[in-house]
Amino acid sequence: MSSIVAIDAGGSTTKVYDGVQLRQFPSTISYDWRERNMESNGPYDFEWTYNGERGFAGTLAQRESDCADSQKGDTKAHPEALLRVLLALHQFCTAPAPQIIVGQPIKTHTPGEKGAIKQMLQARHDITVNGQRRIIVIQRCEVAAEGVSAGLLVPGGGVVRVLDIGSGTVNFGTLIDRQFNDLGSFTLSKGLETLRAAGPLAFARQIARKAIAGGWKRDDRVYLCGGGAEALLGFLQQYFPAAEVIPDPVTANVRAFYMIARKFYG
Numbered sequence: 203m204s205s206i207v208a209i210d211a212g213g214s215t216t217k218v219y220d221g222v223q224l225r226q227f228p229s230t231i232s233y234d235w236r237e238r239n240m241e242s243n244g245p246y247d248f249e250w251t252y253n254g255e256r257g258f259a260g261t262l263a264q265r266e267s268d269c270a271d272s273q274k275g276d277t278k279a280h281p282e283a284l285l286r287v288l289l290a291l292h293q294f295c296t297a298p299a300p301q302i303i304v305g306q307p308i309k310t311h312t313p314g315e316k317g318a319i320k321q322m323l324q325a326r327h328d329i330t331v332n333g334q335r336r337i338i339v340i341q342r343c344e345v346a347a348e349g350v351s352a353g354l355l356v357p358g359g360g361v362v363r364v365l366d367i368g369s370g371t372v373n374f375g376t377l378i379d380r381q382f383n384d385l386g387s388f389t390l391s392k393g394l395e396t397l398r399a400a401g402p403l404a405f406a407r408q409i410a411r412k413a414i415a416g417g418w419k420r421d422d423r424v425y426l427c428g429g430g431a432e433a434l435l436g437f438l439q440q441y442f443p444a445a446e447v448i449p450d451p452v453t454a455n456v457r458a459f460y461m462i463a464r465k466f467y468g
């Protein structure tokens with residue numbers, strides 16, 4: 203297995219791609235480890251111990267914890283995102299010293315936040331998952347921008363717009379002739395799991411308004427990815443008739459991150 207691993211540690215789902223296999227598991231974490239009288243173990247059931255803390259993660263946290271949750275928001279410079287990355291590496295990367303690439307919303311894809319993520323990840327980690335202790339040395343870590351990176355999966359030049367509709371964020375990306383365009387790229391700090399009552403129509407309207415306020419035009423080529431892509435497509439086509447979904451929209455970011463990492467790490 204290659205030692206280059208891309209990880210999109212989303213607020214809802216963590217996606218992992220090593221150039222060969224794509225995997226996904228729920229980003230759910232709990233800190234209330236307990237002994238169970240009845241154990242059943244699925245492929246994404248994790249019991250973890252790290253840095254003096256212990257809990258459940260993945261589908262096990264969803265089933266067996268009273269207070270499982272997954273942190274959402276417009277930055278991934280936080281300890282839960284670190285834990286998602288380490289769970290992904292522990293489970294799906296056999297290399298002891300991988301080179302990795304992770305994602306960060308466009309809004310906080312700043313030198314300060316990126317530096318905080320690199321500092322948190324680029325280290326020696328001692329983590330036990332399902333009774334198996336591993337030392338993982340993250341040799342190098344790069345931080346890619348969510349959403350806009352997925353535009354690299356779309357062939358051709360010109361203006362390409364991307365809407366990455368996730369659980370806690372919507373990333374608006376613009377590429378011009380395959381170069382990232384900062385002016386047309388931004389983040390709405392709201393996603394499918396943070397809405398109180400809004401349905402897809404209301405949310406699509408808000409997304410479209412923000413895009414239009416940011417300079418996007420009705421006839422632009424708009425590509426959707428993220429977990430909300432299919433559900434919002436019809437509503438967004440009312441504002442952007444040429445909108446379409448990137449094939450396998452949920453893994454679009456992580457596949458693009460891997461492409462970037464291959465170039466970066468050579």
Ligand SMILES: Nc1ncnc2c1ncn2[C@@H]1O[C@H](COP(=O)(O)OP(=O)(O)OP(=O)(O)O)[C@@H](O)[C@H]1O
Pocket residue numbers: 211212213214215216274275367368369370371372393394395427428429430432433452
């Ligand atoms: N068919 C569907 N209809 C509506 N929502 C869906 C559908 N499938 C998935 N979702 C939602 O998509 C979200 C997960 O999408 P995605 O994996 O892109 O989010 P994420 O990357 O984990 O979050 P973020 O990018 O905000 O960190 C979940 O909130 C889920 O409820």
Ligand SMILES: [Mg+2]
Pocket residue numbers: 210212213348366368369428455
């Ligand atoms: Mg996402």
